[in-house]
Amino acid sequence: MNFRSRSILFALCIIVSFIQCTQKSILPPGDPDNGGLFIPDDFEALIVTDSIEGKARHLTVDKFGTIYVNLRYSKNGEAIVILRDTTQNGKADIIERYGNIKKDSSESRGGYSTAMKIHNGYVYFSTELVVYRYKLDKKGQIVPGDPEIIMTDDHEHGQHQHIAKPIAFDNKGYMYVPFGGPSNACQVEGRTPESPGIDPCPQLEHHGGIWRFDVNKTGQTQKDGYKFATGIRSVVGLDWNPVDETLYAVVHGRDDLYRLFPNQFTPWESAMLPAEEFIRVTEGSDFGWPYCYYDQLQNKKVLAPEYGGDGKIVGRCESCDDPVIGFPGHWAPNDLMFYTGNQLPERYKNGAFITFHGSTNRGPYPQSGYFVGFVPFKDGKATGDWEVFADGFAKKDPIVSVYRAVNRPMGVTTGPDGSIYISDSNQGKIWRVMYKGHKASFGEKELAAMEQRKLVTHIKTPDKEKDNLMKDELLLGGHKLYFRYCSACHQDDGHGAGGRFPTLVHTDWVTGDKSRLIKVILQGLEGTIEVNGESFSGLMPQHSFLTDDEIAEVLTYIRTNFGNEASTIETKEVSRIRKKLKKEHNHN
Incomplete structure (x- = not known):
């Protein structure tokens, strides 16, 4: 050069x-x-x-x-x-x-x-x-x-x-x-x-x-x-x-x-x-x-x-x-x-x-x-x-x-x-x-x-056993049903996902009117609702395929966990509302 x-x-x-x-x-x-x-x-x-x-x-x-x-x-x-x-x-x-x-x-x-x-x-x-x-x-x-x-x-x-x-x-x-x-x-x-x-x-x-x-x-x-x-x-x-x-x-x-x-x-x-x-x-x-x-x-x-x-x-x-x-x-x-x-x-x-x-x-x-x-x-x-x-x-x-x-x-x-x-x-x-x-x-x-x-945990491929957050829990009854059908949206701890899925913690939607809660499971829910001051407009699919016993179990689990202290829901309560909804549907 x-x-x-x-x-x-x-x-x-x-x-x-x-x-x-x-x-x-x-x-x-x-x-x-x-x-x-x-x-x-x-x-x-x-x-x-x-x-x-x-x-x-x-x-x-x-x-x-x-x-x-x-x-x-x-x-x-x-x-x-x-x-x-x-x-x-x-x-x-x-x-x-x-x-x-x-x-x-x-x-x-x-x-x-x-x-x-x-x-x-x-x-x-x-x-x-x-x-x-x-x-x-x-x-x-x-x-x-x-x-x-x-x-x-x-x-x-x-x-x-x-x-x-x-x-x-x-x-x-x-x-x-x-x-x-x-x-x-x-x-x-x-x-x-x-x-x-x-x-x-x-x-x-x-x-x-x-x-x-x-x-x-x-x-x-x-x-x-x-x-x-x-x-x-x-x-x-x-x-x-x-x-x-x-x-x-x-x-x-x-x-x-x-x-x-x-x-x-x-x-x-x-x-x-x-x-x-x-x-x-x-x-x-x-x-x-x-x-x-x-x-x-x-x-x-x-x-x-x-x-x-x-x-x-x-x-x-x-x-x-x-x-x-x-x-x-x-x-x-x-x-x-x-x-x-x-x-x-x-x-x-x-x-x-x-x-x-x-x-x-x-x-x-x-x-x-x-x-x-x-x-x-x-x-x-x-x-x-x-x-x-x-x-x-x-x-x-x-x-x-x-x-x-x-x-x-x-x-x-x-x-x-x-x-x-x-x-x-x-x-x-x-x-x-x-x-x-x-x-x-x-x-x-x-x-x-x-x-x-x-x-880091939130990026890596999880280990099937070590990273299982429920590996030490024996899932039974309502807890097992909740994990399978509800936790994907409402999360394992019931707190939901802001803007998409409402919380189940300390809300009248869960601890209040039993009939309304049972109807949500049987009919699903669409349109805008307000939960603890936050608006949600997503779709809650119906779960009428669950038996009356299963619905009673999972709703009782929700109402008595996550800090909630509401009363249990009985199978006969679910059966009564299911029959009523079916009768209304046939009438219409």
């Missing part, structure tokens, strides 16, 4: 070092404890805001650094929260609630409010049933006025599940929206044990897939869209990969393998399976729901028990699309983002960040997930296994019941300087994660500590 070449190389090194030092000086300092997070070496994190009233779902950041957050709940019709940092210390000093989305008979805010993205001069967000957008001016301010309605889910939703409306945009003027499957596995009798699946499943005509819409049209319903892909049960995270110009999604797998088919699946298998899928979605893709599910332990798609499967038979699933990666069951991947920024080390460029909201139904094993993962990509393909990028949200390990998790990661997005922003749905906390090291030297050494995070 001659003198001129060496001089040029030296000058380039000086420039690169200057840019890196300048970048680090512009970035605000991280919190001393990194906001409570475990992150790779040379990364720093800070808490942008400790809590947002209404809690948080997905989020996005505009080119000015303004953060938009979709609210999980709203008392006065506000749709979103806008956060600004005017002091440049990384902390939000202006927090503005914005919007006038009023709930009526055709709309619901609810816990499924999801999308939050900026596209072509608009900020888009969704409630459970509607995709809206506000126009942004040149300064990034929302143009005053009511939001435009781009798409409305106009189906009947009396017992509908999986109605989140995440969105993604391609580079051809299209918007993609999933319509989740309205059941667990399209069973003839809902979630009744051994109930077969309907074949062919009629729900696939309008649900269980992803539809494509014209992003420039307002007032659309599903009939204005095009069914792009099918066989997809429940999508909460959706993103467009600009490298291979393809749509990707993260999918929640079906539930209740042990509860519905105890002779075929063990509690451990039901905790681990089926996989949560990270899928590459092309036009005409079919991922097999409800007939099939992906088993990440066997690395193959197998036939669901509702359709004659035994956990090993492949059958008709051979023709279904496989995922990019199958994650362990019930981790609840709730957001997906391909990183296109320039702040992070090169290994993260164009890779996929995924937030795992965390399981609710892994009993008798600890709940799992509750972290932000990363999947490396190159040329539009995954180049390695999943990694732990950020952990420490739950602040508990093991997580015995979901309500004990302090925070749960929900949304993930990139800021204009390449920082990563993460939202929490429990408190409405927002983190900012920044890289402060030298990108060229980042490697396995800096990732070693994060590889060890895979060994």
Whole structure:
């Protein structure tokens, strides 16, 4: 190398070092404890805001650094929260609630409010049933006025599940929206044990897939869209990969393998399976729901028990699309983002960040997930296994019941300087994660500590014996019935899962009117109810398949445990109400 070449190389090194030092000086300092997070070496994190009233779902950041957050709940019709940092210390000093989305008979805010993205001069967000957008001016301010309605889910939703409306945009003027499957596995009798699946499943005509819409049209319903892909049960995270110009999604797998088919699946298998899928979605893709599910332990798609499967038979699933990666069951991947920024080390460029909201139904094993993962990509393909990028949200390990998790990661997005922003749905906390090291030297050494995070209880594969939280308990009577039929939602300790499944602890719904409680078991429950000051609008399936003795046993267990001290329920009380309901049904 001659003198001129060496001089040029030296000058380039000086420039690169200057840019890196300048970048680090512009970035605000991280919190001393990194906001409570475990992150790779040379990364720093800070808490942008400790809590947002209404809690948080997905989020996005505009080119000015303004953060938009979709609210999980709203008392006065506000749709979103806008956060600004005017002091440049990384902390939000202006927090503005914005919007006038009023709930009526055709709309619901609810816990499924999801999308939050900026596209072509608009900020888009969704409630459970509607995709809206506000126009942004040149300064990034929302143009005053009511939001435009781009798409409305106009189906009947009396017992509908999986109605989140995440969105993604391609580079051809299209918007993609999933319509989740309205059941667990399209069973003839809902979630009744051994109930077969309907074949062919009629729900696939309008649900269980992803539809494509014209992003420039307002007032659309599903009939204005095009069914792009099918066989997809429940999508909460959706993103467009600009490298291979393809749509990707993260999918929640079906539930209740042990509860519905105890002779075929063990509690451990039901905790681990089926996989949560990270899928590459092309036009005409079919991922097999409800007939099939992906088993990440066997690395193959197998036939669901509702359709004659035994956990090993492949059958008709051979023709279904496989995922990019199958994650362990019930981790609840709730957001997906391909990183296109320039702040992070090169290994993260164009890779996929995924937030795992965390399981609710892994009993008798600890709940799992509750972290932000990363999947490396190159040329539009995954180049390695999943990694732990950020952990420490739950602040508990093991997580015995979901309500004990302090925070749960929900949304993930990139800021204009390449920082990563993460939202929490429990408190409405927002983190900012920044890289402060030298990108060229980042490697396995800096990732070693994060590889060890895979060994913590809420991430590792549980040991069938050692990690069984009930291994020393002899389940009998009502306790055994509760574990099998109730604990997946209401948790082993009865505290439920905030926003989804109500608590059974010290509530009049449990300790009050016996007749009402028995009717809930026999008839199920749908619509909005209030439990201890919190609203719930999910579906409680009926359990009329239980005998009168069994219902009396399990309700007595609930009323006399978890700190409850109510009277027992007798078999004759259940029998009387069952006969009364049957008589009313026949009369009608």
